[in-house]
Amino acid sequence: MRDFGQRWIYEQLLVQQPQIETTGLWKTREGFVIVCPDLEQGLMTDDGRPIEKWVAERSALTASRVRLAKEPPHGAVQVPPRTLEESITLAGIPRTLQQLFVDLTLHLPKDFPNFKLTESTVAPGTLSFWFQRPLNEGEKQQLRSAFLATQLDLNYEIQIKPELDFQKESFKRAPQGDINLIPSRRLPQAFSLKARWLLEEDEQFWSDHRVGLLSKHNTNAKEYLPESWTSKESKCLVNSSVFPPQNLRTYLSIYEKVVLVGPLGGSSYDEILSALKVTEKELIELASLGRVSLILPQSLDRYPVKLISGLADQAPHSILLSRRLAAVTIADVRRRIPFLYPPVDAYERHLFLRDLGKILEQPTDFPSKRALQAIYPELKTIWSASEIVLQNLGAMGAGNLGIGPIVAALVKAVTGRDLFIEFHSSGAAVEWAAAIGAHINPAAVEGYSEEGQTEILCSFYSGMGKNTVDQLRHPVEALLDELLAIDNDAPVIEFATAFSSGEINRLRQLLSRMTETNPDPVFLNDAVRDFNKTVKAYERRAEKLKNFQVAALAGAFAALALPADSAIKQFVPLGVWFLGQLLVGSWAARGNLTGKFLDAIRGAPNLSQGDVVFISRLKKSLK
Template identity: 30%
Template sequence: MPNKKLPTLERENQVTKFGFAKGYAQVSYERLLLIQPDFNFQGLWEKDGRYYIACSDIVTAITLDGTPLKEWFDQHCRVIAYQVDLIATPPPGATRLPARTVEQLSQLHGAPLNADQFYLEIKRQLPRNFPKFSIQDFPDKLVFTSIKPLDSDQITEANIAVANLGLDIETEFKTADITPLANAAQFVIYNGRTDWPTAVLDVHDESEQRWFDSRISLFTDVPTSADIRRDSGTACFIDCSLGTPGNIRNYLTTYSDIYIAPPLGDFEPLLKHLKITSSDLRTLIERRRVTLVLPHDLHKYDPKGLAEHLELCSSSVVMHRQLAVATIQESRRRNPLMYPPIDNESRRKLLDLMIGDAEHLDRKFLRIARDHYGASWSSLEADYSTMGAVAGLQHGSARLLAEMVSAATGQNLNPLLMYSTLSVEWSAALNANFCPTDAGGANIEAMATAAASFITGVPNKNFIDPITKLDTIISDLLVLDNTAPIHQVLDAFQAEEISRLNKILRDCNFDANVTNQYISDINERVRQFELIQKGAKKRDMLALAGALVPAALAGTTGGLGALAAWIPFGVYVAQRITADDDKKGSPVTDWLKAKNTFTTSETVFISRMRKRE
């Protein structure tokens, strides 16, 4: 944003006058509270337009890297442009300010935004038919420029949008023959849109608006209607940004619904790896066997080749905002500490409880968890609002697992492990099996299996054991590896039939006779194709379908060994926090106990589809 240099006192007076100061002070205080949980703070205070954070041991406070806390706060934490003083005691007559509420956090109230983010936040609050406009900022006002004059209602809507961000600043409205596109975000929205079909843009815009309309309920734990999953119970997720997929016929013979996340680059190689043509993919989309998932913002993808397929499935494509909502809801259900719908001072109380009763080996990993949660909570709502689904790299299980692996091995954080973990979380949000792709020398399957174990509590060493009870399925099910016409494959392996067969297995509790009949039915369809000796091989497969094996675990008690004793890491931490009788009655621990539920049937499974001669 352009700005005019002002003397320090005048600049601080303007920041105070126009409402930036309080929001910046709250953000700075709440960051400090969560990122530095080893120190005690006595709140945020205000007197005569200046803001103070009280820390009784500020004189001796040293961070883990040896930096005095006050210096660390000024260099790495405090929002620039306005001074917030870190002092031992608040000045006489000062007033203590509360932390931002959950609702204010969800609306980014007081959060510092760059030009792109600020423009998008304002635009999302305005009606879709609002005239094109740009925003320019000056030390004392915001200037909205549009091609035609705004009426009184539109001016009111713009002013309300500004106020919702916690700002009390003068606004000016003017017109120009050509609206200046002052920043990259506006350029993307107005100029980059020409590469995409109107139907795709409409779905994108609708998804953006739904995110804005629902994020208060999402971050305040009010039920949010954003279920993007199909109720087939036999779905898989293939994230092609991680590597190359296999022949799509492998998946069509077993899964009713196939979710595919396309690569960010050229779309054509994806079709070659799937061994289908563009026309085949259109058929699969029209038959609702394939759904495209976009974890990144639409404008980050290459429209060539992808645009026509998105237009075809515009009514069912999963945009990154929808995926973000579903991921937050699913992750919170599995781990109540991941996205707690409480204010930042209450979150700090959780951090204080997290390390108190830890001992020796546990302490190391609980401290990693505490530090991760604190850093995550300090920017949770803002990051998801500006980044969408990929914000999960920093806020979901992805970074937490990578931090723990790094601590155990002494190696740097593994970005591929982080992205694989996030992809597994997306798969869980879709209620689908995660199908690893081929990433060359990297073992995506091993990383994804570790991630699933971490998220759901199924230990690596026992991960396959319960599944081997279904020996017939693993050893005898045939798989296609040929180029049979897609329409023939669809006719032989209809989604309804796959769902019906899987339901039979679940209802009969995987009785051996019924299981054998299931295999016979599937293999009979495979044998309908010519050149079967060349095209059919045995499948070594972990987790036949998205709801199939979890149903097996839930429906049987014998032979599962110690599986029921395993719980997700997040639930383990939550139980450690709430285990101490001395902590009973705390509003924070009472909330956590109410949310801390887990059953072993809520398991994410990784599908191995390796062919065996």
């Protein structure tokens, strides 16, 4: 009797319901048993349901029989939890047919014959693989190895269907809200061959690096970036996926490179191009020139076919696909908030959550209790689902697991307002910008702006008062103010190549170095003055100029200039604050935190200048 899905159920109990004492998962001839010594006391989940019902629901989901007992049955053998590597590779996790197809695509070599996966019509509970031709012995072994790696308690059969036409096989999605990443084997034929190759490369990158990324405390985001993305040129991230951005010339006049969050296909695409005041052809040419790059956090088939194919064919170095973007983001998040991706298994996560929960249940109050109570349920959700969310959603999944939901929970605890959707969207963009070393330009359209939540997120991501997180909006100050940007309709290719001079390059170099050096105010003022003179000489029509501002957490640079161990250091990232509370905070002595979790994240760094996330934004009007 195999124990694949049963171990997943047990680990979900450990992490999602850490308050319930258990002595393990046990295997008997009749099935599997989770032993809870206090079972007869009427154990309840954190939302007030009987634990028996909670386990039964998950047993039905996996078709795996698991029951609860007060003590191990006679002759039972204890089953160890999955290893961290097994969790990362999703061993034994219940999947839909769609998700299983994607997982098998990642496990199988790219030259493995294409196939269709369905349920057998003659053998209930059996999967059926359809191929156009018989497999040779080597291919059969590759399929066996890939299927065994999923650790699903299912059998499979092979059927030969010479008439099968894979060009007609689509990636079947749920009717609404399905943003799972499409596998390269199902990318529509309308995309170019080079676009398919880039997607295959992205899949292979994830297959090769996911275990190392999630099982070790690697915080070097550059290790996962393509070489073309590691240059120190000044960059600005503009979210053009949904909301119309500003004229692209406005950003190009200030930054050496503009990084767009790729616009989605459909009716909004033309609106995005119109707002940027460029054509699709011009956007591809700007990418070829190195002035524009695109990150593509969503499934590749959600983007315009001609745009993606053109970029893949003419400027493949300019695009960053979802899985690699996820890896880069995770590495950078670990530098700032190491507790979000702890490289420990489910049992170690359980020990930490159990002990922290006991401390938070104590009736006495302490300064950081409200904040920790807000973070606690988010950790349970994130830690119980991170591996499968990342596998299915890539960079969009990383956004679900990052700073956004954490800060949304803090905001709700302090203000009572539920702003999860707003902080989720803005939080992902802040993480992407930080990971690639770009300033972030918040979306702002008539009637809606992401500036407020972006400021809050950047301040938590860059640094915060080291004694409390209750002050949600940390002061943000302008480092470069009254910066003139151009908003005209000049030929964009000519503008991108010709708008350059000593004064312009001086400012752009200053922008690229702001994360490494403490800028001198006089030098900043002189650079802005000289830059603005050049801008006015290039564009003499005042109505074609706009005011731009680059801002950051107020006082952050003054604090960053202090020695790392300075007792008067004012700002620390959210992750370092959290670790400080665990080790030396006002409540640390109220209970014991056991296990390997603290050891795994203890190496969290202090805030450095490179950690500051800058906000670039358009001001209302010229003075």
